[in-house]
Amino acid sequence: MGALEDAAEAADDVIDELAGAPEDGRISRFTWQGATLVAEERGAGEPVFLLVHGIGMGRRVFADVAVHLAERGRAIAIDQPGYGEAPEPPRTPSIERVADLVAAFIRDRRLERPVLIGHSMGTQVVAEIAARHPDLAGPVVLVAPTVDSEARRAVPQLLRLGRDLLGESLKVLVLGAREYLRAGPNLRRKMKAMLSHRPEEAYERIRSRTLVVRGANDVVCPPVWVRRVAELVPDATSIEIPGHGHETMIRDGAPAAERILAWLDRG
Template sequence: MRKLLSALLASMILVAAVLYFSPAALLTGIRLLDLQLAGLSERQQEVAGLSIHYYEGGPREAETILLIHGFAANKDNWPRFARYLTDRYRVIAIDLPGFGESSKPDASYDVGSQVERLAAFIRALGIQRLHLVGNSMGGHIGALYAARYPSQVLSLALFANAGVTSPRPSELRQRLENGQANPLLVDSAEDFQRLLDFVFVEPPALPERVKGYLAERAVASSASNRRIFQQLVERYIPLEPELPKIQAPTLLLWGDRDRLLDVSSVEVMRPLLKKPSVVIMANCGHAPMVERPEETARHYLAFLANQH
């Protein structure tokens, strides 16, 4: 009942934002509604001089699921997926340092460095064991974490993770090798629309004013994202030697129309993992938890149920 009342209040705020306020206020209303429906709250934790922002919800005494976003994304990728988890799990969705509302120090953002920052964050929250879920770059980080800290990880779910050289090169890889512009880097509103079309088969419905505002924010982050992407390339850590170190059951979940990271990566990863499960979602792009959150959550919960 409390969640329903909170959602109704959030809906009223959203309607008010649509009628009276700026695109920023409208986006805030949408986000508030998503958080209320998911039972998530905004939190912040100081870790080694960094301010880490995150969402948290669900029973505190339950097993923890930590959600890790991809490159140029943030914790707002997860609430619509987390909605189906918080009734039985403690769910945490982090803004990695360098992204979202977390600190953005002049530092290295290669996946190895981010794994150790993530480890410090987990220690600061007093979490002993947990389930990890990561998308894209976040999956690369999650897999490397599970390889470095195998005793801490109850299960690992990788949604179209980076870090593997796929037998069939993705469209993104071909573009970059041919010297074409990186579609993940946004320098204009037109670039932002192209990014949405590149990431999703069916982009999430967004009011035009909100889409324009998000495009402005993406353009403002372009220089930072460009530096981080260059570091990810220059300080690349391949997962192939790391995957055999992972002890936890691992779900490989991919959209069959992913243009950023090709689904053939699964062919490389499955034989290197001790306990792999595979789900390929038809007619889905690179971020299944955003494009089809309920279906993605259903697959993930079935994977968790099979571990008991």
């Protein structure tokens, strides 16, 4: 058993090295009403960037973009309950419940209106934080927002993701495979929670300045849906990153980080 654990740890190290993940992050846990998230911090000062991953993923997929953001402030990437290294909760939480958990984390850590950055399903969590807890939300960044109203079923989503991953980098494929395995046996229930959420109802209630980001080659998030998201949020700007697909912040974090920072600088 010890040899197997050593081999698994070595494989993790190789994957993290592939992801460009440094080992200097500060790790902590936060539990609220029976659900636990894991947070990894790097950098210091203001602004604070709070990174929320998508379905099947975990905080480590943000290693590259977090390093870039930490050059300007404090970057905090989380594992949602049942993802990455966060334990599986007794019941699969709704998107709204995860948003309340992250909001409780923001309050507990006394984060002053952090920049909320969500990717894929993480955009649904971030949108709910901004809509349900406006006093806690700083600027909002929605990267590859899901799930569009024309495809709220598992099969279309999986087919889109499969098409998007064709020709994707080895880094994305290896990281994604590791994180999906970690997400474990309840991934079907987690997918159901994601698909049952109606993000458009939250978008209309966001009062924070918002940036909507789409990889120009993203198959999962069609242009018409991303335009609708930007139209629904009262104060939103949308941009595209050329040459990137749905996993734009994972393949190479620099372009997304540069655009987010430039947008923040414009005030």
